[in-house]
Amino acid sequence: MSVKHPIIAVTGSSGSGTTTTSQAVRHIFRHLQVNAAFIEGDSFHRYSRPEMDVAIRKAQAKGKHISYFGPEANDFESLEQLFREYGEAGYGKTRRYLHSFDDAVPYNQMPGTFTPWEKIPENTDLLFYEGLHGGVAGEDYDVGKHVDLLIGMVPIVNLEWIQKLLRDTSERGHSREAVTQSIVRSMEDYIHHIVPQFSRTHINFQRVPTVDTSNPFSAKDIPSMDESFVVIRFRGVQGVDFPYYLQMIDGSFMSRINTLVVPGGKMGLAMELILTPLIKDLIERR
Secondary structure (H helix, E strand, O other): OOOOOOEEEEEOOOOOOHHHHHHHHHHHHHHHOOOEEEEEHHHHEOOOHHHHHHHHHHHHHOOOOOOOOOHHHEOHHHHHHHHHHHHHHOOOEEOOEEOOHHHHHHHOOOOOEEOOOEEOOOOOOEEEEEEOOOOOEEOOEEOHHHOOEEEEEOOOHHHHHHHHHHHHHHOOOOOHHHHHHHHHHHHHHHHHHHHHHHHOOOEEEEEEEOOOOOOHHHOOOOOOHHHEEEEEEEOOOOOOOHHHHHHHOOOOEEEEOOEEEEEHHHHHHHHHHHHHHHHHHHHHHO
16 A cells, blocks of 8 residues: 555456446546556456467366456466555556457457556556456465555346346357356356455445346346445445435435445445545545
8 A cells, every 4th residue: 555656446246337436436537637547457367368268178177167256367466566566656567458359459459368568657646446356365465455445346146147147148249158157167266256355345335136136047137226226335444424425315324334325326426425535535645
């Protein structure tokens, strides 16, 4: 953690809504005129898409599993090194993982490959990470200890599976059977490397549907935000003005002394109300 070079990380599993949070944070950056270095968690995968396919088949031949959730497929040591270097001196290097043809065409590359490593721009105000592992820790690495504001995006697991199934079948062309197998294959890594992060976060935003999601594998659509509540848990955050949030967010209530619940359609408003003063404080302390 660093006063001069702060780090904000949004962490959550695939399809959990980290992109929605990132959009809210980017809006706050524009409002506060923050010059941020943006880091995509996928850039620290160990393998390109073809290499990952080979690694999965090799692991299956040995009766093992490998997934994008775990250390076998991600370079956590390099991610921690980036956070350490940025916190100490405001520098580091990163790259992009090109998911789609639209991402890849400007680089004259194929989807599922990486751009070359590049230096982070100089004189940035803070580093902003969005991905799977902003708070991951293990025997040889502890990424989360370098983060000044760690935000978790945590839909209940059935909602997460619905989002992944529908996204990967409609947007990425995978079959429902292939996505289901991917969920099964990833479960051990999910339990050991994704879930523990949410006990280290400063704030969690957990979306809970108010409609039946009991069989996510037969779902035809994703519950809307208006069909959800968002449970917001605070840990180690000073000066949280709960009366103000309750006044500003219609339909909100406290479920525990550190937990605010808001209607799903108010999540964007809640994020901006909660995160703006925290980000402003990080910048002013510099």
